[in-house]
Amino acid sequence: MTALHDMTVAALANQLRAKKISATEVAQHFLARSQADTSGAFLSFNPEATLAQAKEADAQLAAGTAGPLAGVPMAHKDIFVTTDFPTTAGSKMLEGYRSPFDATVVRKLGVQAGGAGMVNVGKLNCDEFAMGSSNENSAYKPVTNPWDTSRVPGGSSGGSSAAVAARLVPAATGTDTGGSIRQPASFCSITGIKPTYGRASRYGMIAYASSLDQAGPMARTAEDCALMLSAMCGPDLDRDSTSLDVPAENFARDLNASLDGLRIGIPNEFFGEGLAPGVRTAVDAALKEYEKLGAKLVPISLPRTELSIPVYYIIAPAEASSNLSRFDGVKFGHRTKDYTDLVSMYKRSRAEGFGEEVKRRIMTGAYVLSHGYYDAYYLQAQKIRRMISDDFQQAFKVCDVIAGPVAPTVAWKLGEKTDDPVANYLADIFTLPASLAGLPGMSLPAGFGEEGMPVGLQLIGNYFKEAQLLNAAHRLQQATDFHLRQPGGAK
Amino acid sequence: MSLTAQEIDRIANLARLELPPEEGQRMLDQINGFFSIVEAMRAVDTTGVEPLPHPIATIQEVALRLRDDIASEANQREANQRSAPAVERGLFLVPKVIE
Numbered sequence: 213m214t215a216l217h218d219m220t221v222a223a224l225a226n227q228l229r230a231k232k233i234s235a236t237e238v239a240q241h242f243l244a245r246s247q248a249d250t251s252g253a254f255l256s257f258n259p260e261a262t263l264a265q266a267k268e269a270d271a272q273l274a275a276g277t278a279g280p281l282a283g284v285p286m287a288h289k290d291i292f293v294t295t296d297f298p299t300t301a302g303s304k305m306l307e308g309y310r311s312p313f314d315a316t317v318v319r320k321l322g323v324q325a326g327g328a329g330m331v332n333v334g335k336l337n338c339d340e341f342a343m344g345s346s347n348e349n350s351a352y353k354p355v356t357n358p359w360d361t362s363r364v365p366g367g368s369s370g371g372s373s374a375a376v377a378a379r380l381v382p383a384a385t386g387t388d389t390g391g392s393i394r395q396p397a398s399f400c401s402i403t404g405i406k407p408t409y410g411r412a413s414r415y416g417m418i419a420y421a422s423s424l425d426q427a428g429p430m431a432r433t434a435e436d437c438a439l440m441l442s443a444m445c446g447p448d449l450d451r452d453s454t455s456l457d458v459p460a461e462n463f464a465r466d467l468n469a470s471l472d473g474l475r476i477g478i479p480n481e482f483f484g485e486g487l488a489p490g491v492r493t494a495v496d497a498a499l500k501e502y503e504k505l506g507a508k509l510v511p512i513s514l515p516r517t518e519l520s521i522p523v524y525y526i527i528a529p530a531e532a533s534s535n536l537s538r539f540d541g542v543k544f545g546h547r548t549k550d551y552t553d554l555v556s557m558y559k560r561s562r563a564e565g566f567g568e569e570v571k572r573r574i575m576t577g578a579y580v581l582s583h584g585y586y587d588a589y590y591l592q593a594q595k596i597r598r599m600i601s602d603d604f605q606q607a608f609k610v611c612d613v614i615a616g617p618v619a620p621t622v623a624w625k626l627g628e629k630t631d632d633p634v635a636n637y638l639a640d641i642f643t644l645p646a647s648l649a650g651l652p653g654m655s656l657p658a659g660f661g662e663e664g665m666p667v668g669l670q671l672i673g674n675y676f677k678e679a680q681l682l683n684a685a686h687r688l689q690q691a692t693d694f695h696l697r698q699p700g701g702a703k
Numbered sequence: 704m705s706l707t708a709q710e711i712d713r714i715a716n717l718a719r720l721e722l723p724p725e726e727g728q729r730m731l732d733q734i735n736g737f738f739s740i741v742e743a744m745r746a747v748d749t750t751g752v753e754p755l756p757h758p759i760a761t762i763q764e765v766a767l768r769l770r771d772d773i774a775s776e777a778n779q780r781e782a783n784q785r786s787a788p789a790v791e792r793g794l795f796l797v798p799k800v801i802e
Binding site for chain 2: 537546571576588597
């Protein structure tokens, strides 16, 4: 029999349903594997809680009341609040924090009544408050890329991508604000999807930039992502004011549909001089594969691609400065030992609790929202955001999905960009446009580029077209084997 | 456009962040580095363009909902205060605000 950790979510779910294996046995296997990990992917474990969830899944499987993914293990990015595990958002600010409730996504995926029945193995490392693209902004420890341990796994969902690539867990949750699911998926050669903004509830997802933040699954295959995404989405109208009143869907329904006649838009701005040659070669080869599957490549233009960098890095910090004002050392989170009055308590607690990148974004955000600058920066950025979104609608008149690279390069070396925040921001260029427009986007393994490191292909769909994206991704995975390759680090 | 050290101090105060001088200087350099890429955005003609606060408003009207103001959760003061830095008799403790 295939080793448990080599099985996909779909395969494990089948084995569990057929009672060939028990959820407890599966949980023990993945827990042992994850606890032995040295990549830094995990921030916390609670074996007792994991095994209790597995026991519950076994009971549901025996009683015939089990959810569709009952007993399949997974792990949550430490941005989702959980009652059974600490939640830190990768920040010292929340060291030891225990949430009194579970995030909606956690409930929907978990073993609670009505949930998909998945078992949480632990909490995954990430950039502090999801701000970063290398996981080096975690206040606890960096994460190494299983394909080359001298390199970053991407970010901010770097623990998620590293854990799935190393087969510590078959799937994980991630969150994507400016590319934080797609870019780490690309760097670690796994599959990840960010749904349309408003599809997955943000309730209990620690807020970074509320008009951009979206949850999504990260797994090895498009099929696994479809199964998990189907469980994660759906209206949460009383708890998330931006949640859309759009019913959950079975996103796996069209996985095998033919791609004959599918029009794939190729934005020429995604193939400019900043693109590493190895990345370009891999992406071009994937596009050729699509042509073989019957798709047609259509040249399109997203003329404001470059502008999406300043627009995003104005809007996201503005929202972050507002969201992170709740961390004041009063009701939860870090409080300094050394203060004289209330204001000095606020200032010191925040200075000690937040890391450098978080402070930088709070400062930038506070500045662009301050009196006299709001119109010139924040409002201007929100206007260009509409122009960027309109550009996509223009493009979707002549194509069904858009394809291109996820990032200009493969994963870089740990430490390579830590002193240069702007260099990090520029590397987000291909994921930011879809984020600003709130469109669904995904990354799937497309081969290998410079130094043999993984390259991801990005697919962007129109609003609510997740099933179509997953169909396109699944068909490519039927025709190629990149998603089956595993890093040497994974045993 | 370039920020000054005074502006950094002013914003740090607004954001309730204590910044020691050397950290303030590094912050100033990095934020100014970032604003060099913001200039391109300021030059864009956005006359007549409506800001986009909720991305789905690109294709349809989106109204932010309010829910009725009724208690939906049982009282769980203990769980809510479990992670508080200082609590006494069920109350959050803060430094004295009024003399």
